[in-house]
Amino acid sequence: MAQKPYLCSHLQLISPMTTFQDFKLNRQLLDALAEKGYQTPTPIQIKAIPLLLAGHDLIGVAQTGTGKTAAYLLPLLMKVKYAQGSLPRALILAPTRELVMQIAENAQELSRYTDLRIVPLYGGVGMKAQREAVAAGVDIAVATTGRLLDLYKENAISFKLIQTMVIDEADRMMDMGFLPQIRSLLEVVPSKKRQNALFSATMPEKVTALTQEFLEFPERVEITPPATTAQTIKQGIYETPNFKTKINLLDALLQDKEQFKKVIIFTKTKESANNILKFIHRKIDPNVKVIHSNKDQNARTNAFEEFQKGDLRILVATDVAARGIDISEVSHVINFEVPIQYEDYVHRIGRTGRAEKEGEALTFVHPVEQYHVRKIEKLIKKNIPTLPLPEQVVIEPTPYEEQQEILRQLDYIKQREDPTYQGAFHRKKRRPAPVAKKTKPKNAKSIKNKGAKDTKSKFRKTN
Numbered sequence: 415m416a417q418k419p420y421l422c423s424h425l426q427l428i429s430p431m432t433t434f435q436d437f438k439l440n441r442q443l444l445d446a447l448a449e450k451g452y453q454t455p456t457p458i459q460i461k462a463i464p465l466l467l468a469g470h471d472l473i474g475v476a477q478t479g480t481g482k483t484a485a486y487l488l489p490l491l492m493k494v495k496y497a498q499g500s501l502p503r504a505l506i507l508a509p510t511r512e513l514v515m516q517i518a519e520n521a522q523e524l525s526r527y528t529d530l531r532i533v534p535l536y537g538g539v540g541m542k543a544q545r546e547a548v549a550a551g552v553d554i555a556v557a558t559t560g561r562l563l564d565l566y567k568e569n570a571i572s573f574k575l576i577q578t579m580v581i582d583e584a585d586r587m588m589d590m591g592f593l594p595q596i597r598s599l600l601e602v603v604p605s606k607k608r609q610n611a612l613f614s615a616t617m618p619e620k621v622t623a624l625t626q627e628f629l630e631f632p633e634r635v636e637i638t639p640p641a642t643t644a645q646t647i648k649q650g651i652y653e654t655p656n657f658k659t660k661i662n663l664l665d666a667l668l669q670d671k672e673q674f675k676k677v678i679i680f681t682k683t684k685e686s687a688n689n690i691l692k693f694i695h696r697k698i699d700p701n702v703k704v705i706h707s708n709k710d711q712n713a714r715t716n717a718f719e720e721f722q723k724g725d726l727r728i729l730v731a732t733d734v735a736a737r738g739i740d741i742s743e744v745s746h747v748i749n750f751e752v753p754i755q756y757e758d759y760v761h762r763i764g765r766t767g768r769a770e771k772e773g774e775a776l777t778f779v780h781p782v783e784q785y786h787v788r789k790i791e792k793l794i795k796k797n798i799p800t801l802p803l804p805e806q807v808v809i810e811p812t813p814y815e816e817q818q819e820i821l822r823q824l825d826y827i828k829q830r831e832d833p834t835y836q837g838a839f840h841r842k843k844r845r846p847a848p849v850a851k852k853t854k855p856k857n858a859k860s861i862k863n864k865g866a867k868d869t870k871s872k873f874r875k876t877n
Contacts (some may be wrong), residue, residue: 432454432455433453433454433455434447434452434453434455434488437455437463437464437467437488438467439488439492440492440495441527442525442527442528443488443491443492443524443525443527445527446523446524446525446526446527447524449526450523450524452484455481456480456481456484456485457476457480457637458474458476458480458481458482458485458635458637459481459484459485459488461474461635461637462474462485462486462489462635463485463488463489465633465635466485466486466489466490466609466611467489467492467493469609470609470632470633471609471610471611471629471630471631471632471633472610472611472612472632472633472634472635473584473611473612473613473617473622473625473629473632473633473634473635474486474611474612474613474614474634474635475613475614475615475616475617475634475635475636475637476613476615476635476636476637477615477637477642477643477644477760477764478615478644478760478761478764478765478768479644479646479740479764479767479768480637480644482582482613482614482615483516483517483520483582483613483740484520484524485613486506486580486582486611486613487517487520487521487524488524490504490506490521490554490578490580491521491524491525491528491530491554493577493578494530494553494554494578495528495530496528496529496530497528497529497530497531497551497553498553499551499575500549500550500551500552501552501572501574501575502533502548502552502553502554502555502571502572502573502575502576503553503554503575503576503577503578504553504554504555504576504577504578504579504580505554505555505557505562505573505576505578505579505580505603506521506554506555506556506557506579506580506581506582507557507558507559507562507579507580507581507582507587507596507599508556508557508558508582508583508587509558509582509583509586509587509592510558510734511536511537511538511558511711511714512714512715512718512734513582513583514534514535514536514556514557514558515534515536515715516740517534517556517582518532518533518534518556521554521556530553530554531550531551531552531553531554532552532553532554532556533547533548533552533554533555533556534556534557535548535555535556535557535558535561535562535565535571536557536558536561536711537558537560537561537564538710538711539711541561541564541565541568541570544561544565545565545568545570548565548570548571549570552571555571559587559592559595559596559599560595562599563595563598563599566602573599573602573603573604574604576603576604576608577607577608577609578608578609578610578611579603579608579609579610579611580610580611580612580613581596581610581611581612581613582613582614583613583614583761584612584613584614584617584621584625585614585615585616585617585618585621585757586614588612588621588624588625593624597627600627600628605628610628610629610630610632612625612629612632615757615760615761615764616757616760616761618757642760642794642795642796643760643763643764643794643796644764644767644768646767646768646770646771646772646773647763647764647766647767647772647773647774647775648767648772648773648774648775649763649774649775649776649777649796649798649799650774650775650776650777650798650799650800650801651776651777651779651787651798651799651800651801652776652777652778652779652800652801652803653779653780653784653800653803654778654779654780654803654809655780655781655809655810655812656780656810656811656812656813656816656817656820657780657816658810659807659808659809659810660750660778660780661690661693662807662808662809662810663778663803663804663807664679664690664693664694664748664750664778665693665697665698666804666806666807667748667776667804668694668698668699668728669698671727673745674727674745674746675727675743675745676721676724676727676743676744676745676746677727677728677729677744677745677746677747677748678721678729678730678731678741678744678746678747678748678762678765678766679728679729679730679731679748679750680731680732680733680747680748680749680750680751680753680762681730681731681732681750681751682732682733682751682752682753682754683732683751684706684707684708684732686750686751687704687705687706687730687731687732688704688706690704690730690750691703691704691730694728694730698728699727699728701725701726701727702726702727702728702729702730703716703717703720703721703726703729703730704717704729704730704731705717705718705729705730705731705732705734706731706732706734707732707734714734717729718741721741722741722742724743733753733755733758733761733762740768741765742768743771744765744766744768744773745766745773745774746766746773746774746775746776747762747763747765747766747773747774747775747776748775748776748777748778749762749763749775749776749777749778750778751778751783752777752778752779752783752786752787752790753786754786756786756789756790756793757793759777759790759793759794760793760794762775763775776801777798780820781820781824782820782823782824782827785824785827
């Protein structure tokens with residue numbers, strides 16, 4: 415059955431693209447695509463590549479694992495074509511070191527039959543080697559905003575020839591943490607004749623509003639509604655009363671090595687990640703690694719490489735690993751803790767079920783986190799089924815301190831949603847202690863009167 419043509423946001427009817435040859439890419443790119451085994455373009459590539467080749471500014475929204483990186487890299491490589499001069503002509507921004515390295519690696523693989531110079535720039539390592547790489551000549555810079563600004567302040571890089579700028583994981587890049595840095599870059603990157611593109615799996619309304627600052631009449635392509643999850647990912651929830659029961663559940667699941675072949679466990683904090691690492695190392699598998707912001711770049715890179723190669727079965731990580739990292743054949747994502755930034759749930763579980771392969775995402779939920787799960791379900795427009803706990807899982811009693819903390823958090827949530835809510839018994843304001851009444855000493859009245867009489871008698875005697 416013939417594929418129907420699709421209608422873009424500017425209402426121009428475009429013929430369907432069924433092969434990469436239809437995009438009229440050069441032979442070098444087509445050969446690299448064939449060598450990587452890419453045969454048929456994905457929906458986001460079909461919609462985005464023609465618009466980017468035509469020079470439009472673009473907002474691209476698609477699920478993780480659907481080929482967004484190639485959707486902007488192929489037009490960019492086609493536009494830059496070959497090495498020229500020493501200054502960069504294209505700039506790709508990403509929020510994390512890992513994502514910068516991955517984008518640069520993909521760009522280098524796709525441009526292997528060209529002489530293009532792609533240089534990754536990121537923090538966590540010394541600047542000397544990166545300064546030298548830029549000085550030797552760069553056509554496409556892939557960078558985190560902080561390191562890029564550091565190099566610019568040292569006059570180690572110039573932006574005066576930049577003609578294309580791409581922001582990957584745009585929702586994270588455009589939040590309040592990165593926005594000041596992006597604005598600083600926009601002040602020094604020439605805007606005249608510059609093409610801009612934003613890509614992400616989620617695009618909240620506030621982020622879309624911010625894009626008006628530097629996008630001119632952008633086209634918007636959405637393969638699915640924003641923040642939806644891939645159909646290849648089977649999702650489930652385990653309701654647990656406390657932390658210790660979560661640990662027991664994790665132990666029971668990870669013992670099944672046949673089913674849980676390649677697992678990423680996500681936590682909210684570095685402390686939780688370290689504690690889970692110690693438990694797994696002691697009880698389940700000594701060959702386990704952890705990734706979070708306190709780990710140096712070499713440790714993080716080595717952990718990713720070992721996990722990618724299959725030398726590691728289990729990787730524990732904070733949300734530093736949730737964005738854009740492409741690791742093949744991940745069988746399971748386990749959310750040991752529910753993310754409070756609800757878009758991060760979409761990015762976390764997107765580490766599995768990639769490239770049309772099936773995966774499973776399991777989330778451990780205690781009573782407070784049930785509130786956040788309801789918000790996540792609203793975001794992804796899908797109910798996540800609750801799964802029965804495995805029979806071997808021991809349900810531990812909740813310690814008093816943890817129970818009190820759960821009640822405090824539930825109170826906080828209820829008060830935030832309903833300002834008139836008074837709070838549970840432990841949050842009610844204590845009545846002020848009664849002020850002690852001043853008591854007069856016994857016979858105070860008689861003493862006072864006696865003093866007065868003595869004064870009068872002395873007065874009479876004097877006269």
